[in-house]
Amino acid sequence: MEGVDHLAHERSKAQFDVDEMKIVWAGSRHSFEVSDRISRLVASDPVFRKDNRTMLARKDLFKNTLRKAAHAWKRIIDLRLTEEEAKTLRFFVDEPAYTDLHWGMFLPAIQGQGTDEQQEKWLPLAYKMQIIGCYAQTELGHGSNVQGLETTATFDPQKDEFIINSPTLTSSKWWPGGLGKISTHAVVYARLITDGQDHGVHGFIVQLRSLDDHLPLPGITVGDIGMKFGSGAYNSMDNGVLRFDNVRIPRDQMLMRVSQVTREGKYMQSNVPRQLVYGTMVFVRKTIVSDASCALSRAVCIATRYSAVRRQFGSQKGGVETQVIDYKTQQSRLFPLLASAYAFRFVGEWLSWLYTDVTQRLQAKDFATLPEAHACTAGLKSLTTSATADAIEECRKLCGGHGYLSSSGLPELFAVYVPACTYEGDNIVLLLQVARFLVKTVSQLVSGKKPVGTTAYLGRVELLMQSRPNVQKAEDWLQPSVIVEVFEARATRMSVACAKNVSKFPSLEEGFAELSADLVEAAVAHCQLIVVSKFIEKLQQVIPGKGVKEQLLNLCYIYALFLLHKHLGDFVSTGCITPKQASLANDQLRSLYSQVRPNAVALVDAFNYTDHYLSSVLGRYDGNVYQNLYDEAWKDPLNESVVPDGYHEYVRPLLTQQLRNARL
Amino acid sequence: MEGVDHLAHERSKAQFDVDEMKIVWAGSRHSFEVSDRISRLVASDPVFRKDNRTMLARKDLFKNTLRKAAHAWKRIIDLRLTEEEAKTLRFFVDEPAYTDLHWGMFLPAIQGQGTDEQQEKWLPLAYKMQIIGCYAQTELGHGSNVQGLETTATFDPQKDEFIINSPTLTSSKWWPGGLGKISTHAVVYARLITDGQDHGVHGFIVQLRSLDDHLPLPGITVGDIGMKFGSGAYNSMDNGVLRFDNVRIPRDQMLMRVSQVTREGKYMQSNVPRQLVYGTMVFVRKTIVSDASCALSRAVCIATRYSAVRRQFGSQKGGVETQVIDYKTQQSRLFPLLASAYAFRFVGEWLSWLYTDVTQRLQAKDFATLPEAHACTAGLKSLTTSATADAIEECRKLCGGHGYLSSSGLPELFAVYVPACTYEGDNIVLLLQVARFLVKTVSQLVSGKKPVGTTAYLGRVELLMQSRPNVQKAEDWLQPSVIVEVFEARATRMSVACAKNVSKFPSLEEGFAELSADLVEAAVAHCQLIVVSKFIEKLQQVIPGKGVKEQLLNLCYIYALFLLHKHLGDFVSTGCITPKQASLANDQLRSLYSQVRPNAVALVDAFNYTDHYLSSVLGRYDGNVYQNLYDEAWKDPLNESVVPDGYHEYVRPLLTQQLRNARL
Ligand SMILES: Cc1cc2nc3c(=O)[nH]c(=O)nc-3n(C[C@H](O)[C@H](O)[C@H](O)COP(=O)(O)OP(=O)(O)OC[C@H]3O[C@@H](n4cnc5c(N)ncnc54)[C@H](O)[C@@H]3O)c2cc1C
Ligand SMILES: Cc1cc2nc3c(=O)[nH]c(=O)nc-3n(C[C@H](O)[C@H](O)[C@H](O)COP(=O)(O)OP(=O)(O)OC[C@H]3O[C@@H](n4cnc5c(N)ncnc54)[C@H](O)[C@@H]3O)c2cc1C
Structure with missing residues (x-):
């Protein structure tokens, strides 16, 4: 079976140019080339093996990491890698190490x-x-x-x-x-x-x-x-x-x-100027957002491939069973995460632009947009890391029992990822900062202060408090302008409601404290709007490659309509959409899932991850899952002996005992 | 500091009789007595130590488990424990072991x-x-x-x-x-x-x-x-x-x-009769539901105590900072989980009754209620395990950075708990079964078939399709009848909508397949109704003890209104409540949080968990968190030597190298 591509059939169904999508995902042809080359370099080097990690005791694990870090450094020097290449190499070594903090923080x-x-x-x-x-x-x-x-x-x-x-x-x-x-x-x-x-x-x-x-x-x-x-x-x-x-x-x-x-x-x-710290903050958070898209896409890649391999139920008269990826429940859990991976990728790309913009403004001593940039990056850090942490665990569940095995790669991916919700700012504390900024922005509207950047839409508050989307049938949802308006309306109405309610308290501080749970929700609405808008902006660019833009458009709609469904309470109770329109959005979502289905495996292939980087038996490129699960099992230290250590002391005595005084 | 109760002040604020609440939680004075005695027995026995678990390599871990299992068996025999006591002992040993399957499945x-x-x-x-x-x-x-x-x-x-x-x-x-x-x-x-x-x-x-x-x-x-x-x-x-x-x-x-x-x-x-298998199924699932309440309450106990110990921000002029449990965001994340722990406990108790009922009916060859009992237990298994898995991770996040340490107990609790979402029926597959049953029940209404047990409410479908709760101010939500009606209306409308939409497809099977994501949501609505109703029914019993019932009533409302807020889209878009009423529910929720706040630590004390069972530095009964975190750290094998293994081979060469051909 070696060499057979069990997913070839899936790949042949793709309706777009996967190689072009790889470029889009990487950000540029150059980035693709670097990451492709360096990831293979790492994958082919035995020192960088990862498959035994979970079996090592702490000291061995740590020593092994020191070894990898030293080897990585040696490769960087010997191959005279550029800074970008060196960073890429450390990324694909894919193991938290002291060097992360040395390069990333110190x-x-x-x-x-x-x-x-x-x-x-x-x-x-x-x-x-x-x-x-x-x-x-x-x-x-x-x-x-x-x-x-x-x-x-x-x-x-x-x-x-x-x-x-x-x-x-x-x-x-x-x-x-x-x-x-x-x-x-x-x-x-x-x-x-x-x-x-x-x-x-x-x-x-x-x-x-x-x-x-x-x-x-x-x-x-x-x-x-x-x-x-x-x-x-x-x-x-x-x-x-x-x-x-x-x-x-x-x-x-x-x-x-x-x-x-x-x-x-x-x-x-x-x-x-003290404001300089903002520059560093934007830089660090932009990295965290792009890391989120990596971790998320990795989990989605594993779950998508395995969902195409795994068959369960639905065989007619002894025929082959249904691939679980064909179940609508599986699709409705998995495809929004696939869409989120792309969404976070693009918003991360946009943050690179923002960083450049902030840097230039700092140099020109123009501090006007800094608070907005700060709130925006705080919110995006919080949104993307929380969503990614949840999504990894959902991907694990999507793999059924086998997702619980270390060899699936998902447990470790989750465990290593989740602290991103806590470090560089606890996600709730960050959202509260965003909310404060939003409330402030809203209350300054009356005095004529014009909101900038990602809050510019609040300048159209009067319109957005009234707007109703023109959606009468399911396909009406497939309009970027409709989507953006609905998300703007929801975010506006939630921020305005917060501002109003906060002002009813004896002091602003009391209001903030008492209503903080609502404030967090308004902040989330604002951040989701940013991600949706940036995805749509990305699609307004020229994107070459057969079918590439069409696929991305589908994913963009899935991302938006999935959020709309998930936060339906926000949208309906603020009157942004009617229950009927909500139900049409749901219909549209189902049809989008069907359109993504034949492209799903190719859409995760576009991440261009090596099997080394994925380190998941379930996510293998060739889909040869069962043989490899089976082979992996025997490597566990427990299988070194047929009769386990401890049997003679602790099991045999039970089996051979004569019970005298037991009440059982 | 040894012996000081850092949480004494919190405990003194409780407005109810904690000892009586312990009885309610345990289910009876007898159960309390057994679990109290056996948990102490286990806690005081050095063989049952758990604190080094995460540091052991697989073989040592496994051998240690064999040792514990043998020791447990010896204690059971020597002390002539009853079957109930033996089961309790295995429970408090708190380590997955071969004996679980021997007793629980074989x-x-x-x-x-x-x-x-x-x-x-x-x-x-x-x-x-x-x-x-x-x-x-x-x-x-x-x-x-x-x-x-x-x-x-x-x-x-x-x-x-x-x-x-x-x-x-x-x-x-x-x-x-x-x-x-x-x-x-x-x-x-x-x-x-x-x-x-x-x-x-x-x-x-x-x-x-x-x-x-x-x-x-x-x-x-x-x-x-x-x-x-x-x-x-x-x-x-x-x-x-x-x-x-x-x-x-x-x-x-x-x-x-x-x-x-x-x-x-x-x-x-x-x-x-083949139906006998249902009896076993109900039995196993009842155990899983009560295990869910244990795992959840354990996580909540840790997060609540630590949230009362942890202080961050809000100090006025160098005074002491705010306990994080006083932040409304922390409350709105934590208290619904506390309420869920109690809710799941009571629904688990009710499942014991259901099991007896099913057993008696089986003996009398009365199979009429079996499908309903089956759907109900499938749904409750799914609902409680999914909610618990998510809740444990949320509790970990509620503890900030320190929750990520193994010594917090939460990572291991999560890792050991999550497969409950998959084994004994994948949670999504189970919900699809529930949904099928609901759709069938709804479609049989026209033919006059009377729904039984937990689906009886569907018999009042006409009323429930029309009903509007009489809620005009926040306190109006504090009526069990209003709560139940709103949850019944929502579940009914979602099931009816599913039945209707499914019937539009060429075949029922196609309809089920295409709409399965909606079906799952309808099933969840039904299961949440069951939990809410059983909580309310529990409170209609006589519950002795000063303030005990009042506390439980608050928790019951929190559970219900939190769900209402979380699934607002369901409630508002089906017209069960108005946006205004939703906002009143939210106001009421905030005020309920304030009422729970002074009782929070006492409400988790009522679980009566030993520090051994919790195995969490953050959840220690005495709240002496920092000294113990500090002391725990030094036990890590990495700290056995000051200069780590690997330094000479892999770090020193870096520090002392002369770089010649580097491009950096
Ligand atoms: C820790 C642990 C202990 C276990 N212990 C035992 C044991 O002692 N004995 C034993 O026999 N087994 C045991 N199991 C196995 C367990 O019972 C199975 O893993 C479980 O039944 C799930 O089945 P699966 O792994 O085939 O999941 P799959 O069915 O492969 O699930 C994969 C995905 O497909 C989806 N899916 C599957 N069918 C459908 C459908 N019809 N419609 C929609 N979606 C669908 C699922 O929702 C899931 O997202 C254990 C498993 C674990 C993790
Ligand atoms: C894996 C990992 C790596 C790390 N690496 C580094 C490092 O290299 N260098 C370094 O210096 N630090 C590091 N940290 C520490 C990290 O930055 C902190 O853990 C993080 O800032 C969160 O702070 P905390 O732990 O004090 O959480 P807390 O603030 O104690 O959070 C506890 C709870 O209180 C809530 N809360 C706190 N304040 C408020 C408020 N005002 N309003 C409402 N709710 C509030 C939080 O939401 C949370 O639920 C690391 C942490 C981890 C987990």
């Missing part, structure tokens, strides 16, 4: 918050990995509320040094990735204190371990915080705990781009 | 499907654990579709034996718990073939391993199917793979209560 923190001299000193060391850094912000007692951090950095003008200290148990740094066992340095966030005065939280570069023998420096207690969700999964990362017992660092290791402490101990603001 | 299968002689022969052996059995139904190729199983049992009249065979790869038995390494016997489901004729799937008792040396008998290939979701979790179970190469068993090992094969090879039905 370096950007210094770039964003360090002065030019600091950058000149530290960046080359970090770029060459002569030091390894992490990002130590969260403490045992404070995560979301960064302003509540307790670690102190007290300036000692006598020695021109800061004294970093952990005054309480809850001030222990807790969670930073790469901290536990590997990092030699950290950007540590601590309350800056000069002359008895607390200036709030600032960043400091602190060396943690000796570069000679890797032992923690005096005054530093550091270790790993222990096992996390899943086997394998995030346990290859050494999230760490860190305590400081009055550790001294030179003054010039405070990150001083925005504010400074002088030799005399004077605290000062530089002329660099 | 024995019941023989009881339900074996003749009297077969029971006399096999049950005593099984009761004394002189044989250990499992339930081998599912195959690599077939789970949901039991009728599609491929294993054959061909009668050989010459030798008076059945030949059990696995003709294809996909016919390999796959998944049975306890099969992989331990079971000596199995009830194997196979196609019965006599004289070339296929009589469909029947059960057979097959010995798998020698009772002398535990080696598989000739012709039998058996092993473990490998790692499953999570670390620890379900990996203590040896779910197995099994192949038969023409294995012979005596004729009297076919389970012959319902149908038989005679010495001559004649296939015959006995006079025992």
